[in-house]
Amino acid sequence: MQHDLIAQARTWLAEDPDPETRDELAALIDGGDTAELAARFAGTLQFGTAGLRGELGAGPMRMNRSVVIRAAAGLAAYLKAQGQEGGLVVIGYDARYRSADFARDTAAVMTGAGLRAAVLPRPLPTPVLAYAIRHLGAVAGVEVTASHNPPRDNGYKVYLGDGSQIVPPADGEIAAAIAAVGPLAGVVRPEDGWETLGEEVLDAYLARTDAVLASGSPRTARTVYTAMHGVGTSVLTAAFARAGFPEPVLVTEQAEPDPAFPTVAFPNPEEPGAMDLAFATARRAAPDLIIANDPDADRCAVAAPDTSVEGGWRMLRGDEVGALLAAHLVERGASGVFAESIVSSSLLGRIAEKAGLGYEETLTGFKWIARVDGLRYGYEEALGYCVDPEGVRDKDGITAALLVAELASVLKEQGRTLLDLLDDLALAHGLHATDQLSVRVEDLSVIADAMARLREQPPTALAGLAVTSAEDLSQGTDRLPPTDGLRYQLEGARVIVRPSGTEPKLKCYLEVVVPVADAAGLPAARARGAELLAGIKRDLATAAGI
DSSP, X not given: OHHHHHHHHHHHHHHOOOHHHHHHXXXXXXXXXXXXXXXXXXXXXXXXXXXXXXXXXXXXXXXXXXXXXXXXXXHHHHHHHTTOTTOEEEEEEOSSTTHHHHHHHHHHHHHHTTOEEEEOSSSOOHHHHHHHHHHTTOSEEEEEOOTXXXXXXXXXXXXXXXXXXXXXXXXXXXXHHHHTOOOGGGSOOOSSOOEEOOTHHHXXXXXXXXXXXXXXXXXXXXXXXXXXXSSOHHHHHHHHHHHTOOOOEEXXXXXXXXXXXXXXSSSOTTSTTTTHHHHHHHHHHOOSEEEEEOTTSOBEEEEXXXXXXXXXXEEOOHHHHXXXXXXXXXXXXXXXXXXXXXXXXXXXXXXXXXXXXXXXXXXXXXXXXXXXXXXXXXXXXXXXXXXXXXXXXXXXXXXXXXXXXXXXXXXXXXXXXXXXXXXXXXXXXXXXXXXEEEEEOSSTHHHHHHHHHHHHSOOSEETTEEEEEEEEGGGOXXXXXXXXXXXXXXXXXXXXXXXXXXXXXXXXXXXXXXXXXXXXXXXXXXXXXXXXXXHHHHHHHHHHTO
16 A cells, blocks of 8 residues: 555656755655654545645645646536637736736636636735736636635635636536546647636726725725735725725735745734734724735725724624625615524614515525525625625625724714614624534544434523524535534524535534613613623533533
């Protein structure tokens, strides 16, 4: 078996086009590091509805040029089989390690396969790529990014010509085409022949961002902004300047792209400590709100001043921002359908119902949300908001930031804040309190074991609340296709458990709804909500064995 492993590694080494990963793999072979080789050659990175994502390194279980070339060749074969010979493929990339190389390889493969390829002019936010696909009439798009994953990761996200991320069956058909790619020597990769786009594609995106704001709306909110070492700074500040907002105060330590993400453990605004520098900057600058993007700027995090908490600033949950933006759009007279994924707060449905608007729940991910017929607004609790579906059929942290800033400006003119509007929503619809139990694992079998345990012995009560229904979502429902997940309805609460699609995590999404009679009852309702969430989290962890 060891001999087979070494032979497999030598075969891979012989066709690896990258000197860096060749040296890395040769050192593993020469050093006889069979444990590491076994991990690298345990299979291949699986191409799914999130495309590819994994740690950089040599071998088929890592992200590298060999894997990317095969992925691009498979995608090209799929597009040609769909009758898209000669069609345009737009390629974007972020500022992570090797992103530019992977984008160039993709352009070369597409060109060699008889498609046209155009690469964005520099590292730019993922929503610029999603916009460019429809703007340029492309048949597909590729974004090289690992979003908010750790520094050593990279990824490969695929969109089709409608500007939405791929869903079944396209993902499976592309995966089959990738698996059918022969030796890399047979993949034609010319040295040139593709187009590098100019700044006009970004200018067109920025011109479109104005469309999310109401004509003549106040633009007075002052903002502290962090790009979290990603690619958001230049685009967000340009969008704010066009719209007439005060220039954001930058968190200078995190303003420039840096693939090492030196000031954070994880470059995700939701992670503990990630916002500490933003809070410190806000305490000096005294703005009206803090806005953060993740490294590829498709997510938007918001913090509001709150004298009742230590440090004077409170991060808003994604569900809170989702409800605030929905309420703002309703106030502006929006029409159409509001949509969210099943793991997001049920408050959006109540807001839509009261406003007489359509409402849809989808599976997790904007690949599903963006496909809702008549979509006007969609959001997901993981800080993703689609506020201009005609322009970008994906989450967009730049246009979401503009809309949040507009809402904060409207409230500021009234002498009110985002927190005051959250209180209004709690009084109108009940206090919707959400939380998440998220467990990061080294061994993926821990996740499989927890899901199996919950399926075999579903809980009958959590935090003293009776479980009134338990659904295994792998069977599908009358409104949802099958997915690996479990949903529990409780008396006044809801729990969904699922493996993450992009990280080695088990994620449990919790929501409780506490009735509130009047403003005086809000503190007690919040305390009750926090107590129930803590109890559900504790009992669920026990039931899942995590």
